[in-house]
Amino acid sequence: MQVGWTRSTGKILSSSLSRNLSLCLRRNHNNVFESGDYTDTTPKLHGPARSHSLNLRSLVEGGDFRMAEAVREQLISSGKPITPDKIYVEAARNEMLNSPSYEIPFENWLRLCPSKAENEAGESIFKDLIGLMKEYPNQRLPCIHKFGMIVGSKGYVELVQKEILPLVWEFGGEERLRMTDEIRYEMLPKKLPDTIEQEEGVSLFEDDENAEYLVSSLSQGDGTFLGIVGHLHEAVKDGKYAEAKMLVQELHSVHYRIPEHMVFEQAAQMALRVNESIEEVVSDFTLFFSLVPPLHLHPVTYHTSKPFMRTMTAILHRPFVQSEVLQAFSLILSSKGYASLVSSLVLPPILRYSQLEESKRFLRDYEELNTKYLRERAEEGDQNRSTQRLPLDTGLLISFRAIREPAIRAFADAGYLDAALDLLPSKASPDVKITQYTYSRLLHRMRQKLSTISELKVRRKLQAKMEDVQQRHDSLALLRGGLSTKRDEAALVAQMNSSSVSRPDAAVPDFEDIAGKDVVHTIRQVKAAFPFYRPGIENRSLPLPATLIDLITQLSSESSRPHLLALLRQRALSSTYPAASLWLFSEMVFLWRNAEYAKVVELYERWFWCVGVPREEVLNLVHFTTLEHFESDTKRPEGKLKLYPTKAHIALVWQSLAMLATTKPKLVRLYKKLVAFGKGTSGLNGDGDSLDASWAAPSSDAxxxxxxxxxxxxxxxxxxxxxxxxxxxxxxxxxxxxxxxxxxxxxxxxxxxxxxxxxxxxxxxxxxxxxxxxxxxxxxxxxxxxxxxxxxxxxxxxxxxxxxxxxxxxxxxxxxxxxxxxxxxxxxxxxxxxxxxxxxxxxxxxxxxxxxxxxxxxxxxxxxxxxxxxxxxxxxxxxxxxxxxxxxxxxxxxxxxxxxxxxxxxxxxxxxxx
Known part of the structure; x- marks a missing residue:
């Protein structure tokens, strides 16, 4: 008995002590393990998922759309839900105004807007956005179409019927029936009503046992029914790359033709980020990008829209740019009829930085695919939208010039003068015209080459070719009065050939006189030198770099107003390409002089194509640097591409990277890359950890x-x-x-x-x-x-x-x-x-x-x-x-x-x- 009592009592005491100790620790756990401050923050670390949505919303409200886009993509890829909010209409509006290829991001932001049932403000949240779309309905027809589908699916049926469907019908052209049907389909209810309760065994229209009719409670557990293609689209939009790839491969295996859609451009961009090996990148990129619609199914305005800019940027901004990916991207676009729109964008990087024979073979395939597309469209009787109502021969001439001109300039810049001359139209083809700008660029390179040749026979041969090109140039000047027919061409001549930059005439201020004088007067003169683009301003003289640098310095002081700099910068970027290039150079010099080397590199990366510089160092630095300069508020003007840098810009980047090299091995590695760039072997950079034997030299006075x-x-x-x-x-x-x-x-x-x-x-x-x-x-x-x-x-x-x-x-x-x-x-x-x-x-x-x-x-x-x-x-x-x-x-x-x-x-x- 004594033993049993003791054991029983021991159990009771043990249980009691355990409970008391647990309560004590629970009450005083702040003092035992953590401080009170840590305890207070614990709930915040494990708060609801909507905190991510609040962070995304605050970025959009603050106008940081670049960071908001990155956060949105990260949330989607990680599977975290985003709470719908009306503020995302502003993000969609920003993409439409400032992004060259805005269809996919515009659609992504618009899908985050609340449904009509969740929105107390009602249709008024879309008022400004609809007004912008109505300003340029032809150019923004893809946005109008997507807006009608997405907003209609969210319950705003009356708004879509009143504002959107009339626009689609008026400006949709041959696609208006398809677009209207797609919008009306999205406006249909997503859930079928349950059947009316009747007497047992009796149905009004269908037999309940008929497998062809299923009530919503049985067939639609989540209220949405999607086909296999719909699942594929949703997988791409949600960032589920592996699932999207599997679906495409399975559909191809059963020989199912997947309808082309612009959403697959987003999947192709994901392929660039996910894969590492060159074989996987090319294979997966081609798998998805070949599903984008051809030109006649994707309305693009020739003069304003820059299609596929986001994809081009994603390819060029990879740490190591593979020529195979860029070539696959270009050939697919040519096969789908986009050659006349994108040749000036995709051809220079390929032709300037590839071997000559490889470049020739690629250009031949590129032209053949474009010709095949145009002939097939002509045979079907359905004209290409960019050359609609034009005969086949005229369409071929337009695309011929759009392809040959950037190819000639690229070959000339790469030093392949014979290849550039072979691309010139024969004198037996008077209908084929090449602009003065291309002839001037080619002559400029030929003169440079002539100055390096000492052998008399070779010099005479090159001089004879120069005379022929000069005659073509002069005859074109007489025919057209010396005016270029392509937008910004005369301005680009000024960027590439210093001889075309004339000194100010009587109508333009002398910037040497205004430098250092009254800052208000200088601002007015600089503003007048950077007019918004219009035909006829290409040859306008620009301010001197010293004038702009002094002006930036004065307006960057604490007592000044940095907003003035943002306005002048926006003015320069909205003007000609040489004006934008000059302003950015002046700003880079200002940052360099203030030892803000990282900002020099980031400024370069944001506004210029990343060529002529070590891409790995530039991109790594940009990813870990936040720009806090006044330039961060500047938006890219609509329709403006990135600039090709001049040697002055490239030199500033190399100098900045050298100043940022914190250790001797990093500096030596960077220097070896610079020498490799000069030798044309930039892929052989060495490890840079030590100096090789070629650096050793006697230390004697001799x-x-x-x-x-x-x-x-x-x-x-x-x-x-x-x-x-x-x-x-x-x-x-x-x-x-x-x-x-x-x-x-x-x-x-x-x-x-x-x-x-x-x-x-x-x-x-x-x-x-x-x-x-x-x-x-x-x-x-x-x-x-x-x-x-x-x-x-x-x-x-x-x-x-x-x-x-x-x-x-x-x-x-x-x-x-x-x-x-x-x-x-x-x-x-x-x-x-x-x-x-x-x-x-x-x-x-x-x-x-x-x-x-x-x-x-x-x-x-x-x-x-x-x-x-x-x-x-x-x-x-x-x-x-x-x-x-x-x-x-x-x-x-x-x-x-x-x-x-x-x-x-x-x-x-x-x-x-x-």
Missing amino acids: DPVLTSILNKQAASKSTVAIGRSLPLVGLGFTHPGSPYFYSPSQKRSTSTSTSEVTLDEVDSCPVPLEAFTPFIRLLSRKEKDATIAATVLRDMLSIGLQPSIHHFTELATVYAAKREKGRALRLLAGLETANPVGESPSSTGGNRLPAPDFIMYVAIMRAFISARDMEGVRKVDGRMRDRFGEDTVERWKEDNEFLRGVYRDWETCEKRKN
Whole structure:
């Protein structure tokens, strides 16, 4: 008994103690494990799923549509529900206004709007959106069609019948019957009514046992009945890629023809993100993208719409762009009749960066597919919408010109002049016309090529071809009065050929006079120089870069109004392409001067095609950087594509990436990529963890690298003449706040001054000269000597770039800072010997070494002062006075504060030494 009582009591006590301990821990768990603050936040971490919808809604309300789109795609792909809200109508409206290819995102946002039963505001939430669609019903017919289907399915039947169906019937053309039927089908009730209760065994119309009639309670558990194609569409829209791929493959296996639909463009974009191997990317992309509708089933306006821009951007923005994907994308579009619309977009990246034979084969297939489509449409008697009411021959001529012109320019830019000339129409085909812009571009490249040829026979052959192209150009000018027939072509000539940028005439303000004057007056003049596009403004002179940079600097101060900059930027982007390119260049320089290198790269990535730069570094940096500049509020003008960058833009990106390289291996890897770009082997970049044997050189005073650079024979072997280095980009000396730029007031004698800066395009080398400038100093930063700095100049010569005075200045300052006085003075003496005082530059030919200028002497003096080498300072000062004269140097001292500072520091060091 005693034992049993004890056991029973023990169980009771144990149970009681357990409950008390549990209650105690439950009451005081804040003090045992976590703080009260953590406890209070716990419910927030496990809140309802609608918090995701609130976050998405707040992004749309704040106008951050770019981030909202990313969040929406992430929520859909993760299967998280999104609560419908009327605010998403504004997101759909933004996509229609600002996205070149807006049909799919417009549809996605519109599906998130509430149904009529859930919306207290009623039909008024769609008032502004309907008004915008009515402004351009022809161009926005796909939006009107989708709007009617989606909004009608949500219960707004009266609104659709009153506002949408009349528009579809009036502007739908041959597709109006199909569109009307689809909209009316979506307006039907999704759930059939239950049968009226009758006496047992009796039915009004059908027998309850008939399998062909099923009441809603039996057949539609979720209230929606979807066919297999409907399930496929829903899977794509919900981001269920694996399910969509399986459905397509199963339908193909039973030889079922899947109706074409624009939703499959979204699936093709997902294929680019999901797959990694090139075989899977090409296979899956082709599987889905081949299901987009052809041109005659997808109304696109030729002059305003840019179809498939999102897909093109997704392909080009992959970390590694596979030519196979881009070619598959282009061939499918050509087979569906879009060649006349997208050739200027898809052909340049393929033809400029592929092998010649591969490019020729691709272009031949591209043209054949387009011709096949046009002939099939003509045989069916159903004209292509972009060339409707035109005979087949006329349609072929239009598409021929739309394909050949960008192909000729791309081959010319890639250096394949013979291939470009082969594409010119024969003189026996007078109906085929090529614009002046294409002839001018081709002549520009031929002149560049001619300057690099020394063999007389080859030169004469090329000159004969140039004469033929020139005659074609001149005859077209006489026929058409010198006016281009294609929008923005004359403006693009100004971007690619500096000779077409004329100085201001009497009707346009002289920007050299307004620079530095009243800021209000400057704003007015700049605004007048950036008119909204209209025919006839292509040859308008643009402001100088220095004017824009000074204006951006003044308006970016805390006491100014940054909104003015946003307005001017929007104005420039809505004008011609050269105007937009110039403004973005000026803004990139402003950011660079303020050491905001990451923003320079992000600005470039947002507005330019990512070519000529290391894509992996650019995209990785952009993905981890949030732009907080005034540019983030600017929207892309409707119908505007991204720009092709000039060498000035590309150089700024390379320089910014160099400044952002935090470790020596990263910097070396980036430099190797730059050299590989110049050699045309950008795929062979190496690991960049160490310097290879070719970088090793004797550290003695007799530097063979320096000797070869100063040797005129090495200079004459360069394939190009000494290039003009942009003073705003390529820089030779340092002053506070501008590591690689010098003040606009300090003009280098051997290059163009700031008032003459032009944004010229590529020459024979694919990388810009100025991209190498920062590497000379950065690579030598932690080295014992300056051998690596000299090797940079040797690499430039090996890829056909002649170093400019900026690079020699940078090299000399590195020598001086490393206490290698002999090398620095010998480099300076070599340049002085190659350019005797009083001798004109033209007397020694175009391949001469650059002459040392005032900036170079001052920079070397500053470097010797930092190295505490007063003897070196004295010798450089003596050389400067011998070359320019005592009076000139003294006058410079009076006018230049920087030079006076150098002499003050020299005097201070001399006093301390004594």
